[in-house]
Amino acid sequence: MCMNSAVLTDLEVAHLLADAAGRTILPYFRSPDLDAQNKDAAGFDPVTIADRAAEQAMRTLLKTHRPDDAIWGEEFGEFSGISGRTWVLDPIDGTRGFISGTPTWGVLIALSDDSGPMLGMIDQPYIGERFFGTEGAALMTGPQGTTHLATRSTTALDQAFLFTTFPEIGSLQDRAGFTAVAEQAMLTRYGMDCYAYALLAAGQVDLVVEAGLNAYDIQGPIGVIEAAGGIVTDWQGGPAHSGGRVLAAANVTLHAAALDILRRF
Numbered sequence: 001m002c003m004n005s006a007v008l009t010d011l012e013v014a015h016l017l018a019d020a021a022g023r024t025i026l027p028y029f030r031s032p033d034l035d036a037q038n039k040d041a042a043g044f045d046p047v048t049i050a051d052r053a054a055e056q057a058m059r060t061l062l063k064t065h066r067p068d069d070a071i072w073g074e075e076f077g078e079f080s081g082i083s084g085r086t087w088v089l090d091p092i093d094g095t096r097g098f099i100s101g102t103p104t105w106g107v108l109i110a111l112s113d114d115s116g117p118m119l120g121m122i123d124q125p126y127i128g129e130r131f132f133g134t135e136g137a138a139l140m141t142g143p144q145g146t147t148h149l150a151t152r153s154t155t156a157l158d159q160a161f162l163f164t165t166f167p168e169i170g171s172l173q174d175r176a177g178f179t180a181v182a183e184q185a186m187l188t189r190y191g192m193d194c195y196a197y198a199l200l201a202a203g204q205v206d207l208v209v210e211a212g213l214n215a216y217d218i219q220g221p222i223g224v225i226e227a228a229g230g231i232v233t234d235w236q237g238g239p240a241h242s243g244g245r246v247l248a249a250a251n252v253t254l255h256a257a258a259l260d261i262l263r264r265f
Contacts, residue, residue, distance in 0.1 A: 088109070
């Protein structure tokens with residue numbers, strides 16, 4: 001059924017974007033014919049036809065449903081708007097995992113203004129889990145139905161579960177900062193991409209520490225985690241929605257303990 005864009009809420013638009021991205025991506029996942037190109041001559045930053053097609057599908061919907069809003073996507077850059085609001089898109093966060101066949105990648109969507117995200121979404125279409133947050137509401141839909149998201153109450157670092165994407169994150173100094181926190185944590189796990197942030201919002205883990213992020217890597221997770229009761233900052237305690245070094249924590253007490261370590265680096 002065709003819906004009038006004027007009656008759609010921002011969250012409904014975000015769901016439309018995630019649905020379209022998932023439909024576009026899934027035929028390529030674990031396909032033997034999938035080809036990845038390297039965007040980074042100095043390292044390895046893969047991109048696939050699925051990344052580009054999914055972002056284009058979301059952009060097409062936004063031009064219909066939110067023509068006045070700006071768009072900032074990983075694959076096609078920035079499109080200016082007049083509303084003061086920006087949809088920030090990462091069609092496949094975790095492309096390394098995607099081309100490896102792991103289900104830790106996801107579609108990241110945020111709606112932001114100058115102060116940061118007001119809505120966030122992390123969607124994993126292969127396993128059918130979607131995590132989303134807006135002011136006053138944080139939910140997950142999945143195979144077992146719909147549940148409310150709430151971060152954990154762990155306050156001691158020696159009881160905390162810590163996640164990161166890469167064991168060799170960022171620079172040597174970045175790695176030293178992460179290692180200093182990991183040495184205090186009860187459990188450390190690696191290579192989870194955006195799914196780590198989803199698990200933090202769902203109350204499964206306590207901390208995510210990363211570096212070298214772009215805005216489109218973190219704005220969607222910020223919207224979800226903050227709505228679920230968590231906190232996301234940079235390593236100095238400032239705003240993290242521009243990317244860089246990021247500390248995500250389940251609560252302010254645990255955040256303060258980890259931040260005390262990371263500030264030294």
